[in-house]
Amino acid sequence: MFSIISKYIIRSFLQTFLVIFSVLFLAFFFLRSIDFLEIAARGDMYPQIALGYIFFNIPSVIEIILPLSIFLSTLICIARMNTSNEINFMRQMGLKSGNFLKILAIPILLMSFFALFISLIVSPYSLDSLYKLTSNQTFSDRFKMMGAGKPTYFEDVNTTFFAKESNDFDFGFSEIFASIEHEDMEIILTADQVSSIPTDKSTNRLTFKNGKIVGLEMEGDFLMNFAHLEFTFPRKIKTSSTDLSHLSLTSLISNLENNREQSELFKRLSIFVLIIVSAFVALNFGISNHRIGFTVSLITGSLFFLLYFGIYLGMQNWTLSSEYNPSISFAAFHFVFFLAGIFLSYFLNKESPMNIYSSGVTSINNFQLIFNLVLLAFVIYMFFYFLI
Structure with a gap:
């Protein structure tokens, strides 16, 4: 019987x-994609590079969406079972509160390790690939898009x-005006046509075709x-990125x-610890749903998660500005939120979170259902608002 309940x-x-991850991922992914496509439409980014940006941006989207999806899934799943009296039935079959933690530990740990893999290896690689992608955008590409x-x-x-x-002359332009700053003089150039084609990789x-050039300087x-004028100049090559988020695990x-x-x-x-701690808090709020109600559980739990996740995003600047060793700051940060989660559960339920179990039957009417859905949408909106 225990194995059947566990599988359920x-x-x-x-x-x-x-369901939650798919909705959040599609929403966040399309919002990010629209931003890049708008940049490409304005001519500030080559279309192929915009598509590369969208592709290499997927790991960072997963890294943001995954913790929230796990938190909401844990809270909503357990709260729904509590509301439909399923937990009370499981309790009568001998299931204890600690069993919920053991049962959900397996999928949550697997997802946490997946998030850790994304954070340690995949995301830095994708960010570094994005940097290299922009460095490969030649002057000719940017000139054609101006x-x-x-x-x-x-x-x-x-x-x-x-x-x-614009015209069809090597994807160039017609009736061009150029103001060139050169040392102590300014050069004004006008031409009927202009194009940019690199001679080689360096x-x-x-x-320019059919035009005139005027030099303005102090001496005259x-x-x-x-009829035909060419300028050649060396291509600027970007150096390797020094951004810490681009460094590989080996370099760190x-x-x-x-x-x-x-x-x-x-x-x-931190993303591994964040998922574990927030899922533990969500589990306790879900089990305590019959005492405080789903609305209070969702509001309190979401505020806890948003605060936790928000500080996590700025954790690097906080640890660098701290006088303590980063390892001490790391341990203190997560330990404080772990204690805060336990305290919240204890305060709302008047008993230890690990001993909470369902002992009553609750129901939810249509008004409460609509209100809770609107509230959930508001939480997701605020999550996107502060990230985008």
């Missing part, structure tokens, strides 16, 4: 998790370009007409003597 609880939890009818400055050549319209090239001006471990690398490593490890 795990199946209910996984079904709830899949768009017509607006001035655009390119730091590579210290030049501001303005084109009246050199960029600008080609000059004017020159031309090899530099553990530095507080910066330590703080980054402990931040990545």
Whole structure:
């Protein structure tokens, strides 16, 4: 009988998790994708690079969505069983409160290890790939995307370009105006057509057709007409990223003597502890649903999670500014929230969280159901609001 009940609880939890995770992932993923597509539509990013941004952004989306999905799934699944009197039936069959923790520990631990794998290995790799992707965007790519009818400055050549319209001349522009800053003089260039095609992997090239060039300097001006004019200049290569979030696990471990690398490593490890602690708190709130009601459970539990998760996101800056060792700050941070979760459960239920069990029958009417759904939507909205 215990194995049947265990399978039922795990199946209910996984079904709830899949629904919540799918909804949150699609919502958050599409919001992020729309941002990148808007940048590409404005001409600030090459379309192929925008698609790469969307693809490599998936691990960071999972890293954010997974803890909230596990927390809400645990709370809602157990609270639903409590409301439908299933927990009371399981209690009569000999199931104790501690058994819920043991049963849900297996799927939650597996998800926690998956989140840890994403945080330690996959997410840094995807962020580093994004950085390399932007570094591979050549001057020619960015020049083609500058768009017509607006001035655009390119730091590579210290030049501001303005084109009246685009054309089919090597994906270039017509009726171009360029203001070139060169040492102690300013060069004004106008041409009928312009295009940018790199000569090789290390050199960029600008080609102008049918125009004039005017040089303005203190010693005297000059004017020159031309039919064909080319500028070649070296391509700027980005150096390796120094962002801690891009570093591989091997790099962090090899530099553990530095507080910066330590703080980054402990931040990545924190997602595992965060999921375990928040799931434990959600379990207690779900079991105590018959005492405090689903609405209070959802509000209190969500506030606890949002506070916990919000501080977790800024944990690295907090540990770096702290006078204590990052390992001490890491342990203190999670221990405080673990104690806070136990205290909340004890305060609301007037007994130890591990001893809470269902002993009554509750029901929920349509008004309460609608109110709770609206409340849940509000919690998810606030989660997105503070992250985006």
